Amino acid sequence: DTAVSQTPKYLVTQMGNDKSIKCEQNLGHDTMYWYKQDSKKFLKIMFSYNNKELIINETVPNRFSPKSPDKAHLNLHINSLELGDSAVYFCASSWTGNIGNSPLHFGNGTRLTVT
Amino acid sequence: DQQVKQNSPSLSVQEGRISILNCDYTNSMFDYFLWYKKYPAEGPTFLISISSIKDKNEDGRFTVFLNKSAKHLSLHIVPSQPGDSAVYFCAARGNSGNTPLVFGKGTRLSVIA
Numbered sequence: 001d002t003a004v005s006q007t008p009k010y011l012v013t014q015m016g017n018d019k020s021i022k023c024e025q026n027l028g029h030d031t032m033y034w035y036k037q038d039s040k041k042f043l044k045i046m047f048s049y050n051n052k053e054l055i056i057n058e059t060v061p062n063r064f065s066p067k068s069p070d071k072a073h074l075n076l077h078i079n080s081l082e083l084g085d086s087a088v089y090f091c092a093s094s095w096t097g098n099i100g101n102s103p104l105h106f107g108n109g110t111r112l113t114v115t
Numbered sequence: 116d117q118q119v120k121q122n123s124p125s126l127s128v129q130e131g132r133i134s135i136l137n138c139d140y141t142n143s144m145f146d147y148f149l150w151y152k153k154y155p156a157e158g159p160t161f162l163i164s165i166s167s168i169k170d171k172n173e174d175g176r177f178t179v180f181l182n183k184s185a186k187h188l189s190l191h192i193v194p195s196q197p198g199d200s201a202v203y204f205c206a207a208r209g210n211s212g213n214t215p216l217v218f219g220k221g222t223r224l225s226v227i228a
Contacts, residue, residue: 045217109156
């Protein structure tokens with residue numbers, strides 16, 4: 001009964017490949033996010049979806065395409081993978097009813113290694 | 116242009132003593148501040164938060180202090196326990212729409228038994 005679950009946990013792939021990471025939350029939250037933690041350990045927002053609508057789209061290459069089939073799922077598809085995409089990707093969710101103080105609940109991350 | 120800064124990458128504290136983790140921010144539009152704790156191979160978990168209208172929030176062994184004029188907050192853990200050893204992230208957000216949570220780089224706390 002994991003609150004925010006993402007799969008796979010580890011992903012090793014070659015440059016140029018296309019891969020997807022899946023995320024599901026069972027908390028009834030209305031907003032989902034993708035964060036990237038790079039080698040410098042910064043956690044940076046990539047995308048945010050509220051009720052399946054894209055809300056935040058930070059400066060992320062077009063090769064990254066999020067898809068939210070319903071408000072409990074937010075998947076991340078990455079085309080033409082590059083070495084610099086190697087990072088840990090975290091999915092998160094929150095309830096925006098209490099906008100400022102609503103904590104994000106994170107999944108356990110997907111470590112992507114591009115060789 | 117880091118908006119949230121945690122200038123100490125690591126901190127070691129003896130078990131039973133106080134741990135103080137510091138965080139500075141630059142964006143005066145931030146209204147809410149949160150602390151997250153992260154163990155290896157896990158996602159960050161929410162610990163405690165504070166609104167900008169307060170200067171202190173306490174939850175058990177954890178207390179967060181906010182000094183708005185100095186744009187500084189700190190997390191106090193008393194008494195520190197070995198299970199508190201983790202990376203602690205400071206995060207902040209504004210109060211309009213779906214403003215994203217902006218994270219610091221984290222401080223690794225080691226509590227020595």
